[in-house]
Amino acid sequence: MKIVVVAGARPNFMKVAPIIEALKKQQAIDPALELLLVHTGQHYDEQMSRAFFNDLGLPRPDVDLEVGSGTHAEQTGRVMIAFEALLLERKPDWVVVVGDVNSTVACALAAKKLCIKVAHVEAGLRSRDWTMPEEVNRVVTDVLCDALFTTDTLASDNLRREGVEPAKIHFVGNVMIDTLLKHHVRAQALRQWEDLGLARRGYGVVTLHRPSNVDAPEEFKKIVDALDVVQDELALVFPVHPRTRRMAENFGLWNRLQGMKNLRLLAPLGYLQMLSLTGSAALILTDSGGLQEEAVVLGVPCITLRPNTERPITIAVGANQLVDNDTDAIVAAVRCKLAAAGGTFRRPEKWDGQAAHRIVQILLNS
């Protein structure tokens, strides 16, 4: 059997790492199993890509399609063209895609048109918000796939409701949590907060990159206003995505952020540095999808700066709260979370470090 595993952007790397590890273990038993790791090159900066390969012990990609940045159509189209050529040459039995980025949908579409079987890891998540490019990517990818691996039963229910054949749906758990559990102790030992002069549980971590928050100046400003108030009450650490920095500079918000004395702006962090900081934070303020899930297992309360989430299980277990883009609402939510004791949250079923193993067993028996 020949399997191609695709990674394209930062949130993909921690999801493919345990799958590659499980496939390599299987290869040691069965040398006939062929494995190809393809990087589309959607993310390419050292800190957005290579740092993750190093931290996660991922092998160098066998192929890098080097597509780079562009509009949605440009980026998706470039991945499709380059990936189709690779598929025609290598003729795999399965293509495995993860998450919801442009590379995910592009590779699924190119493979399916060549009648190559496609598996989607993290299938069935739905925000029902069609203004999010990721929602388009999720729905289109799922419709194409032959195997749909879900992180929770709510996602499996979504797929069944959409008419997906039940035999294609496999509830396997969360590969991103496989990676977190593997690296958590090592990350905490780094004690990144000390390097910043902060106390364990004495700071909040902020991440922002959604176009809906950072591409519109009024929306971005409301969040910056809230951060200004919050940083007076709780030290904040803010690793800044390249898109967010560019927008902050364009909108004249960068100088303001730089001027906040209790908010530290950082370049994007590698996986271990970030996990070190989030694992010992008092609070996470984010618009990321993955951080909402990581917060559950880390036992750190999360405030999500979005009107909806494709990951409602994080709310159901009490770890996550959605807050609209309103300065007062954000500040009130932070105060409320800080007043409540932090704690442990119920960990969803099968978020146990074995998701990738389950996926590989299903693929090999297909």
Ligand code: UD1
């Ligand atoms: C992408 C994903 C998003 C994911 C996010 C994580 C899509 C539609 N979006 O958004 O789901 O949550 O990654 O980071 O796939 N840039 C760099 N260096 C890089 C990569 C990007 O400077 O290595 C800059 C470029 O200016 C680029 C911009 O960031 O235009 C946006 O990158 P892009 O991959 O298009 O989308 P993200 O916002 O990163």
